[in-house]
Structures are given as C-alpha cells and as structure tokens.
Amino acid sequence: MGGAPLADVTASDGSLRRFLHGLPGVDAVGLEARAASLGTRSIKTTAKAYAIDLAISMIDLTTLEGADTPGKVRSLAAKALHPDPTDRTVPTTAALCVYPDMVETAVASLAGSDVKVASVATAFPAGRTALAVKLADVRDAVAAGADEIDMVIDRGAFLAGHYLKVYEEIVAVKAECGAARLKVIFETGELSTYDNIRRASWLGMVAGADFIKTSTGKVAVNATPANTLLMLEAVRDFRAQTGVRVGVKPAGGIRTSKDAIKFLVLVNETVGEDWLDSHWFRFGASSLLNDLLMQRQKLSTGRYSGPDYVTVD
Amino acid sequence: MSESERLSVFKTYKLYVGGKFPRSESGRVYEVTDQKDRWLANAPQASRKDARDAVSAARKAFGGWSGATAYNRGQVLYRVAEMLEGRRGQFTAEVAASEGISKSRAAAVVDATVDRWVWYAGWTDKIGQVTGGANPVAGPFFNLSTPEPTGVVTVLAPQDSSFLGLVSVVAPVIATGNTAVVVASERSPLPALSLGEVLATSDLPGGVVNVLSGRTAELAAPLASHQDVNGIDLYGADETLAKELEIAAADNLKRVVRPHPVDFSADPGTGRLTAFLETKTVWHPTGGLGASGSGY
Numbered sequence: 001m002g003g004a005p006l007a008d009v010t011a012s013d014g015s016l017r018r019f020l021h022g023l024p025g026v027d028a029v030g031l032e033a034r035a036a037s038l039g040t041r042s043i044k045t046t047a048k049a050y051a052i053d054l055a056i057s058m059i060d061l062t063t064l065e066g067a068d069t070p071g072k073v074r075s076l077a078a079k080a081l082h083p084d085p086t087d088r089t090v091p092t093t094a095a096l097c098v099y100p101d102m103v104e105t106a107v108a109s110l111a112g113s114d115v116k117v118a119s120v121a122t123a124f125p126a127g128r129t130a131l132a133v134k135l136a137d138v139r140d141a142v143a144a145g146a147d148e149i150d151m152v153i154d155r156g157a158f159l160a161g162h163y164l165k166v167y168e169e170i171v172a173v174k175a176e177c178g179a180a181r182l183k184v185i186f187e188t189g190e191l192s193t194y195d196n197i198r199r200a201s202w203l204g205m206v207a208g209a210d211f212i213k214t215s216t217g218k219v220a221v222n223a224t225p226a227n228t229l230l231m232l233e234a235v236r237d238f239r240a241q242t243g244v245r246v247g248v249k250p251a252g253g254i255r256t257s258k259d260a261i262k263f264l265v266l267v268n269e270t271v272g273e274d275w276l277d278s279h280w281f282r283f284g285a286s287s288l289l290n291d292l293l294m295q296r297q298k299l300s301t302g303r304y305s306g307p308d309y310v311t312v313d
Numbered sequence: 314m315s316e317s318e319r320l321s322v323f324k325t326y327k328l329y330v331g332g333k334f335p336r337s338e339s340g341r342v343y344e345v346t347d348q349k350d351r352w353l354a355n356a357p358q359a360s361r362k363d364a365r366d367a368v369s370a371a372r373k374a375f376g377g378w379s380g381a382t383a384y385n386r387g388q389v390l391y392r393v394a395e396m397l398e399g400r401r402g403q404f405t406a407e408v409a410a411s412e413g414i415s416k417s418r419a420a421a422v423v424d425a426t427v428d429r430w431v432w433y434a435g436w437t438d439k440i441g442q443v444t445g446g447a448n449p450v451a452g453p454f455f456n457l458s459t460p461e462p463t464g465v466v467t468v469l470a471p472q473d474s475s476f477l478g479l480v481s482v483v484a485p486v487i488a489t490g491n492t493a494v495v496v497a498s499e500r501s502p503l504p505a506l507s508l509g510e511v512l513a514t515s516d517l518p519g520g521v522v523n524v525l526s527g528r529t530a531e532l533a534a535p536l537a538s539h540q541d542v543n544g545i546d547l548y549g550a551d552e553t554l555a556k557e558l559e560i561a562a563a564d565n566l567k568r569v570v571r572p573h574p575v576d577f578s579a580d581p582g583t584g585r586l587t588a589f590l591e592t593k594t595v596w597h598p599t600g601g602l603g604a605s606g607s608g609y
Binding site (some may be wrong): 307308 | 372539
C-alpha cells in the first residue's frame with residue numbers, strides 16, 4: 001500500500017516528519033470561504049429528493065452511549081433497515097455504528113440485509129490505553145462480526161510530534177482488521193490547526209486507512225464543512241499521487257438535511273461524483289436521519305412534518 | 314444642529330422568531346400604509362419557510378413554558394404588561410396611524426390592551442381551578458381532572474383591531490402554557506411587530522411567541538396543514554380562507570377556533586383560555602374504606 005512514491009516516507013520518524021511538514025500549509029481563510037461558498041448552492045425539488053435519499057443511504061446510524069442496551073441497539077437496527085416504516089421506498093442506512101460489546105446484537109438484528117455493522121474500537125473515544133489493549137479491542141469487534149472498524153488515533157502522540165508511533169499503530173490495527181474496512185478518526189477538534197488536519201489525513205492514508213473520519217462526536221467541535229473539505233482535498237490529492245481511493249466520513253454535529261446536502265455539494269465539487277456513494281462517503285450521525293425523514297415527508301405530501309411522525313431514538 | 318435639520322432614523326421592522334429578530338428568509342418586504350394610503354414603514358413579508366422556522370421555535374419552547382409553574386407564567390406575563398406600559402407612547406402612535414383613529418382614542422386602546430394583558434396574567438394560576446377539579450365517581454377513587462396546554466398554536470390575529478385585538482387573542486393562548494405562532498394583521502402589522510420587541514425584553518422565553526407579518530393567506534396555508542401545529546385560531550381569516558384552513562387543519566385533528574365577531578372592548582370571559590386546553594383525568598385509589606367506612 002502507498003505505492004512507490006510514498007514507500008520511503010515511512011522509513012523513519014525523521015522522514016515521516018519531513019514529509020508531513022513538507023505538505024503545503026493550509027490557507028485557512030480561503031478554505032473556510034470556499035466551504036462557505038459551496039454551502040450556498042440551492043438544491044431544490046428533484047435534486048433535493050435525490051440528495052435526501054442519497055444522504056439517508058450514507059448514514060452510519062450511531063449510538064455510542066454508556067447507557068446503550070441490547071434493546072436500544074435492536075430498535076436502532078430496525079430503524080436502519082426501515083427508516084420510515086410508513087414508506088418502504090426509503091433506502092436503508094449504510095451502517096449501524098456501535099460499541100464493540102454491542103456488535104453481536106447488531107449483527108444478529110441486521111442479518112440478511114446489506115446494512116453493515118461498524119464498531120468503534122481502540123479504546124474509543126480517548127484512545128488512552130496500551131497498544132495491546134487497543135488491538136484486543138479491535139480483535140473482539142472483528143470476531144463478533146463487525147464489517148467496519150472505526151479507530152481513534154493517538155492524538156497525544158500526534159500533537160507531540162511522534163508521527164511514526166501514530167503510523168505504526170494504524171498499521172497494526174489495519175492488520176487486525178482482516179476483511180473489515182478501517183476508518184481512522186482524527187478528532188479534528190483536538191488537532192488545533194488545519195495544517196495538522198492535513199498532516200493527519202496524509203498520515204492516515206499512507207498507513208492504509210480505508211476511510212478517514214473527522215471526529216468521535218464526543219468533543220465540542222466535530223465535523224465542519226471546512227475540515228471535511230480539507231480532508232476531501234487530501235483524498236483527491238492522494239488518489240492523484242498513488243491511485244488509491246479513500247473514503248471520507250464527517251461525524252458529529254450534522255443534524256439537519258440542509259447541512260447534509262451542503263456536505264454532498266462539497267463531495268461532488270472536490271472529489272467528484274465517484275464519491276457520491278455510501279462505499280466512499282458516510283455521515284456519522286443519529287438525529288440527522290429524523291430530519292431527513294421529515295424533509296422527505298414534506299416533499300412527498302406537501303405538508304410540513306413534525307417530530308411526532310418519526311421515531312424517538 | 315437644530316431640531317429641524319436632523320435626519321430622522323427610520324425603524325427596520327423585523328419578524329420575531331425564537332427570541333430573535335430575523336428578516337424574512339425570502340428577503341421580501343411590503344409597504345405598510347395608514348388608512349389614507351400614506352406610507353408608514355416597510356414590514357417583512359414572511360414566507361412559508363419563516364412559518365416553518367417559527368413552528369420549530371415554538372415547539373422547542375413548549376417544554377419549558379408548559380412545564381413552568383402557573384404562578385411563574387403569571388409573573389412573566391405581568392412583566393410583559395410592565396414593559397408594555399413603558400412603551401405606551403410608541404404603541405399609541407402606531408395604533409393611531411394604523412387604525413386611523415385620533416391620538417386620544419388610540420391611547421385609550423393602548424391602556425385597554427395593557428389592562429387586558431394584566432387580566433390574562435392573573436388567570437394563569439386560576440384557570441386550573443375553574444376548569445379542573447375533583448369528579449365524583451362510583452368507587453373508592455380520587456378522580457381529578459386538570460387542564461393541560463394543547464401545544465403549538467397558530468393565531469391569525471384580527472385584521473382590524475391591530476393591538477387590542479391582537480393581545481386579546483394571543484395572551485390567552487400563552488397564559489395556559491401553549492406556545493404561539495402569530496400571523497399579524499396583514500394591513501396593520503406594526504403594533505404586532507413592536508409587541509415582539511416588548512416580549513423580547515420581558516422574561517418571556519424565546520420561541521413562546523413568534524410574530525410573522527405578511528400575506529395572511531400565504532402564511533396560514535402551510536401553518537394549517539403543518540403536522541406539528543396542534544391548534545389554530547382562525548380569527549384573522551375571511552370566510553373562504555377560514556373554510557380552506559379548517560379542512561387542512563383536520564388532517565392532524567388540530568383544535569380550531571372559527572372566526573366569529575368579537576367586541577374586544579367588552580369583558581373577554583374565559584372562552585379563549587379554554588379553547589386550547591386538553592383535560593387530563595387521573596384516577597387514584599383512595600385506599601381501603603376500613604371499618605369506619607372512610608379511608609381518608
């Protein structure tokens with residue numbers, strides 16, 4: 001993985017640092033202005049209907065609470081399969097995202113469907129344990145039948161400049177994943193600068209991530225149009241350089257259909273239509289689905305819907 | 314600079330939604346004139362999306378407002394009356410211009426309006442006793458009925474009585490714990506928009522009252538069919554429109570108050586307070602009657 005141009009990059013801590021710090025700096029003002037300007041596109045009628053269904057099909061329906069019960073996971077699985085029980089034309093969500101101990105319940109509830117089971121692992125959300133514990137966490141989730149693993153990077157090591165440590169951890173986790181696809185969470189809200197987000201994106205992709213993901217949803221700043229745009233640009237450039245495609249998953253803080261559609265515009269304008277597919281782009285969200293369903297009901301009936309007509313999760 | 318040379322500062326009237334003062338999402342305004350067609354101000358011409366936002370804001374505010382104690386609601390509404398009192402001059406001018414009446418008549422209308430608000434403020438912690446109570450039942454049970462607010466209520470404000478009429482239909486809705494989306498008088502929206510400024514500076518939580526100005530028919534249609542609106546007062550609709558709205562409102566069984574002529578200067582009674590209330594009845598065993606024949 002990585003291809004000839006990048007094989008030497010990870011030879012040592014020094015070469016990795018030189019490579020990551022050699023990436024061009026991010027024009028923060030320009031980045032935010034571009035993200036904002038793409039957010040002003042007006043998506044109406046049939047395009048909106050298409051976008052809503054596409055967004056639903058890209059959702060990783062997520063429950064990551066200390067209070068999760070098998071019952072809650074089962075009911076969320078039912079929602080992933082039939083987001084709107086009154087309308088069977090609604091697509092299923094892409095995946096159900098749970099903690100490792102709930103994977104078994106999720107797999108059983110989704111058996112026979114195309115909905116994937118994603119599991120967070122590596123001591124999510126802080127990631128503050130020994131590597132052996134993280135790897136055991138991943139092994140557990142994969143053994144229980146998870147199709148996708150969402151790992152968190154060691155932000156402490158990243159911010160301290162120990163890039164090779166972060167790299168090796170991702171490589172080790174990737175090895176444990178087997179056939180499961182690996183999503184690497186950077187927790188962009190803790191990385192402080194756009195330059196760091198760009199470096200983390202490249203680091204993750206060089207290490208073999210199948211997806212790069214903004215955040216855990218557990219900190220103050222989660223997915224924003226700007227940091228997602230930056231990651232999409234990294235994915236585009238990585239493909240140009242190596243020919244390898246990597247998916248993107250903004251997570252946390254995306255609650256309205258309007259926001260979701262803005263992200264889809266970013267995808268289309270940055271990496272192109274190829275990525276407008278649940279295999280390459282996901283939303284990590286829970287409350288977003290209800291808003292998409294209410295918008296969908298509005299489009300199909302002409303009447304504004306309300307929270308009484310969607311499930312309380 | 315002498316008084317005559319000073320450029321006057323025109324007021325930008327804005328909507329009042331969720332405790333904030335947005336312009337219409339559509340960017341539209343329309344000209345508000347007095348009874349002699351002289352220009353008074355530009356008012357925002359709200360769209361159905363503004364109506365949708367207002368309903369979301371009202372829904373968000375409903376939990377807190379309906380859950381507040383009746384006594385607390387009364388205090389808040391009384392505070393609104395205090396704020397109204399301090400702006401009597403402004404409202405007198407707006408009512409006089411909008412309704413084409415003299416300054417002294419307008420002042421009397423404003424006084425009556427403030428009094429009306431105080432009157433409804435007093436009702437918040439009394440309506441429960443009047444409409445609820447203990448019901449006699451054939452069994453060892455306490456059977457208690459209490460009124461509860463219906464939810465989000467759309468109010469089409471009177472077209473003619475732009476201030477006294479407005480307060481007479483809005484205050485009873487929120488006094489009982491509902492939250493309101495108010496469509497102001499189409500021709501004379503200025504007192505309603507200024508009322509929003511009063512509400513924002515009293516202790517009323519944002520979203521409890523939302524004020525929209527614009528074409529009544531345009532705004533009323535999406536509100537009447539909105540699945541998250543629980544009641545609608547059709548006072549400001551004409552006969553044809555009211556019929557259409559009532560049909561749309563039937564879809565999710567909204568409570569509907571049909572338009573009927575009201576003399577706003579008379580004692581209002583409790584009719585508008587009880588129009589948007591639901592009765593909750595609770596049965597509770599009194600316990601064994603025991604040898605004495607009474608358990609309590």
